Amino acid sequence: MAKPSKPSSENNYNAEQAERLLSSFQRLTGKSLIPAGITGNGRYKALYDAEFPVLSHNAEADPKLDYSNAAGMVQFEISWEELIKLPSRYTAEPQIQEERDRLLKAVTDNGFIDDYQGVRISAKQNRFFVEEAIVWNIVDDEGTYWGQGAVLYKCKPL
Numbered sequence: 099m100a101k102p103s104k105p106s107s108e109n110n111y112n113a114e115q116a117e118r119l120l121s122s123f124q125r126l127t128g129k130s131l132i133p134a135g136i137t138g139n140g141r142y143k144a145l146y147d148a149e150f151p152v153l154s155h156n157a158e159a160d161p162k163l164d165y166s167n168a169a170g171m172v173q174f175e176i177s178w179e180e181l182i183k184l185p186s187r188y189t190a191e192p193q194i195q196e197e198r199d200r201l202l203k204a205v206t207d208n209g210f211i212d213d214y215q216g217v218r219i220s221a222k223q224n225r226f227f228v229e230e231a232i233v234w235n236i237v238d239d240e241g242t243y244w245g246q247g248a249v250l251y252k253c254k255p256l
Contacts, residue, residue: 102164104178111142115165119154119247120145122236126210129232131249154236154247155186161245162186173253175220189218191225201233205246210234214248217256225256 105112120141123131131152132144145152151170155161163181166174171181174189190198194217204211214231230251236244 101182105142105146105165105167107143110139111146112165113139113142115154115244116142116145118236118238118244119152119165121239123232123234123247123249125237126234127212127232151250151253152247153186153250154245156245157243160185160187163189164245165247170250173220173226173250174218175222175224180221184221191217191219202246205233205235218253226253227256228253 102112102115103109105116120131123129131148132141136144146167148167149169151173152165152167153163153170153174154165156164163184163186166176166178166181171178174181176184187195187198197216201211201214201216210232211234212232214228214233216228217225218228219225228250231248232251233246233248236247238244
């Protein structure tokens with residue numbers, strides 16, 4: 099499987115994955131990740147430029163991160179090249195892996211959760227508290243499962 103390219107104007111902000119994120123989020127939650135009225139390819143740039151982090155991991159047994167918008171890379175203090183090599187479990191400290199596993203199972207079972215709060219850790223080992231987040235299954239229009247996405251609406255350093 100080819101490594102995903104960093105979202106940019108050259109690849110239409112990773113349009114294929116961005117569309118999966120946008121459409122599955124809308125379908126499952128009834129909400130939108132981007133402001134109303136943005137249409138066409140502008141939707142993918144709007145997702146990349148959103149003021150809150152949006153990330154996703156793939157559907158592998160040990161999922162790796164495969165998308166982040168600019169705010170996500172800033173929040174997790176990570177470059178694109180590092181991000182796409184990182185198993186998503188490393189965004190949580192080892193002592194809270196069981197909590198993370200329960201969260202991801204609840205998302206798998208229910209489609210999404212919209213009340214996530216918890217501690218996460220950046221690539222530079224800086225801890226932060228996520229106060230408002232939604233985590234959801236990324237499923238395309240044909241029903242193919244691609245992994246899980248997360249939007250972190252409110253974070254504060256610890």
